Amino acid sequence: MFLAGTDTSTIIVEWALAELIKNPTILKQLQSEMDAIIGQERILQEDDVSNLPYLQAVCKEALRLHASTPLSIPHYSFESCEVEGYHIPTDTRLLINIWAIGRDPDIWENPLEFVPERFLPCGKAVNIEPHGTDFEMITFGAGRRICVGKQAGMVFVQYLVGVLVQGFNWQMPKGEEIDLKESPGLVIPKAVSIKAFVTPRLASKAYF
Numbered sequence: 001m002f003l004a005g006t007d008t009s010t011i012i013v014e015w016a017l018a019e020l021i022k023n024p025t026i027l028k029q030l031q032s033e034m035d036a037i038i039g040q041e042r043i044l045q046e047d048d049v050s051n052l053p054y055l056q057a058v059c060k061e062a063l064r065l066h067a068s069t070p071l072s073i074p075h076y077s078f079e080s081c082e083v084e085g086y087h088i089p090t091d092t093r094l095l096i097n098i099w100a101i102g103r104d105p106d107i108w109e110n111p112l113e114f115v116p117e118r119f120l121p122c123g124k125a126v127n128i129e130p131h132g133t134d135f136e137m138i139t140f141g142a143g144r145r146i147c148v149g150k151q152a153g154m155v156f157v158q159y160l161v162g163v164l165v166q167g168f169n170w171q172m173p174k175g176e177e178i179d180l181k182e183s184p185g186l187v188i189p190k191a192v193s194i195k196a197f198v199t200p201r202l203a204s205k206a207y208f
C-alpha cells in the first residue's frame with residue numbers, strides 16, 4: 001500500500017513542477033492566486049486548497065497529462081461484453097491504457113499542451129473529475145478496483161505542489177531548457193530530474 005502510494009504521487013508532483021517551470025506565466029498566475037488568498041506571511045495549509053481553484057486546475061492538468069500509473073492493474077472479464085463496439089470475450093485479462101486516454105485528441109483539445117484553464121469554469125473540462133466516474137480522465141482507475149488512496153493522493157499532490165510553488169521561485173539556469181522526456185515503466189517518472197534555481201519568496205517567519 002505504501003509502495004503504491006509514494007512513487008505514484010511524487011512523480012506527479014515532479015511533473016507538475018516541471019510543467020510550471022516550462023510555463024512561467026502559469027507559475028506566476030498560481031503564485032498570484034496564493035498571494036491573494038493566503039498572503040506571504042504564512043505557508044499553505046491543507047484546508048486552503050478548497051479556496052484555490054487554479055491550484056486544483058494545475059494539479060488536475062498534471063494528473064491528466066502525466067498519469068503516473070500508465071496502465072491499470074489487470075482487470076478480468078467473468079462474462080463477455082461489448083465496450084464501444086469492441087467485443088471482450090469471457091475470461092480475458094484487461095489492462096486499460098490510462099496514459100493514452102488522458103492524451104486522446106478525440107477528447108482533449110491540444111492534448112500534449114499543459115493548459116490548466118481547461119478545468120476552470122471557462123474551460124471545456126470544467127466538469128471532469130479524476131474520481132473514476134468521468135472516463136475521459138481515469139488517473140486513479142475506475143470501478144471496483146479503483147485506487148484506494150485516491151483521496152490521499154489528491155491531497156498529497158495538491159498540498160505539495162501548492163507549498164513548493166507558494167514558498168519558492170523556480171528558475172532554470174540561463175540558456176537551459178527543462179527536459180520533459182519520460183522514463184517508461186510501470187510508473188512514468190521524468191527521465192531527467194529537475195535541476196533549477198530555487199529561491200524563497202515568502203516572509204522568513206512563514207518557513208518556521
Ligand code: HEM
Nearest residue numbers: 004005008009069072073140141142145146147148149153
Ligand atoms: C496521485 C497518486 C496516485 C495515483 C495516480 C494512483 C493510481 C492508481 C491506479 C491507476 C490504480 C489502478 C486502478 C485500476 O486498475 O482501476 C491504483 C491502485 C491502487 N492504489 Fe493508487 N494511486 C495513487 C496514490 C495512492 C495512494 C496514496 C495509495 C495508498 C495510500 C494507493 C494505493 C493503491 C492500492 C492499494 C491500489 C490497488 C487497489 C486494488 O487492487 O483494488 N494509491 N492506483
